[in-house]
Amino acid sequence: MPSVFSRIVSGEIPAYKISENEHFLAFLDIQPQVPGHTLVIPKVETDSLWDLDASLLQGILLFAQPIAKALERAFDCERCGLSVIGLDVPHVHIHLLPINSARDMHLSPSASGTQPDLAAIQQRILAALDQHQ
Numbered sequence: 639m640p641s642v643f644s645r646i647v648s649g650e651i652p653a654y655k656i657s658e659n660e661h662f663l664a665f666l667d668i669q670p671q672v673p674g675h676t677l678v679i680p681k682v683e684t685d686s687l688w689d690l691d692a693s694l695l696q697g698i699l700l701f702a703q704p705i706a707k708a709l710e711r712a713f714d715c716e717r718c719g720l721s722v723i724g725l726d727v728p729h730v731h732i733h734l735l736p737i738n739s740a741r742d743m744h745l746s747p748s749a750s751g752t753q754p755d756l757a758a759i760q761q762r763i764l765a766a767l768d769q770h771q
Contacts, residue, residue, distance in 0.1 A: 640683065641683055641727055641728055641729035642727055642729075643677075643679050643683070643727055643729040643731060644683045644729060646663070646665065647663055647679070647681050653665035653666070654666040654668075654756045654757065654759070654760040655760075656676055656705055656708075656760065656763050656764065656767070657701070657704070657705055657767065659701065660681075661680060661681055661682075661694060661697055661701070662678060662679065662680055662681060662697065662698060662701040663678075663679050663681060664676055664677065664678045664679075664701070664702070664705050664734075665677055666756050666759060666760055666763075667733070668756065670756075670759075671733075671735055671742070671744075671745055671746075672713075672735055672736055672737070672742065673713065673736070673755075673759050674709050674712060674713050674734075674735065674736045674759055674762075674763060675733065675734070675735050676705060676709065676733075676734040676735075676763070677731045677732070677733060677734075678698060678701065678702045678705065678731065678732045678734060679729060679730060679731045679732075680694050680697075680698060680730055682694070683729050684729070684730050685724075685728045685729065685730070686724060686730065687722050687724060687730050687732075689730075690730060698730075698732065702720070702732060702734060704767060705734060705763075705767065706718035706720070706734050708763055708766040708767035708769075709734055709735075709736045709763060709766070710736065711766040711769060712736075712762045712763050712765070712766035713736035713762075714736075715736035715737055715738055716737060716738045716739075717736075717737055718734055718735065718736055718737070719733075719734070719735045719736075719737040719742065719743045720732055720733065720734055720735075721733040721735070721743055721745060723745060733745065
């Protein structure tokens with residue numbers, strides 16, 4: 639059975655997409671820790687980050703870099719933090735979060751984002767991403 643992320647990649651489940659190419663997809667987390675919480679995934683369903691082939695392992699960070707910089711421009715934050723936990727969905731994903739301290743990286747269950755909130759946040763990030771492309 640495909641993971642929820644594979645179903646997003648196939649278009650079966652909608653997502654607030656931030657960026658996409660042949661190998662990767664970035665979209666907003668629907669249970670964000672903070673506004674702008676973005677997930678970056680490879681399109682190929684792989685359970686563990688360390689099981690990705692070398693080109694995808696390298697590529698996921700290169701794909702995430704402009705998104706992380708856009709998050710830093712779009713939100714009042716010190717940095718864009720990155721976390722890889724990989725237990726909740728059996729599909730490689732990295733979390734990008736606008737943060738001001740290490741405490742902001744504590745990932746715990748949160749309320750779902752509302753559609754209007756997520757749509758507004760998506761537009762904010764896309765505008766920041768467009769600034770440097």
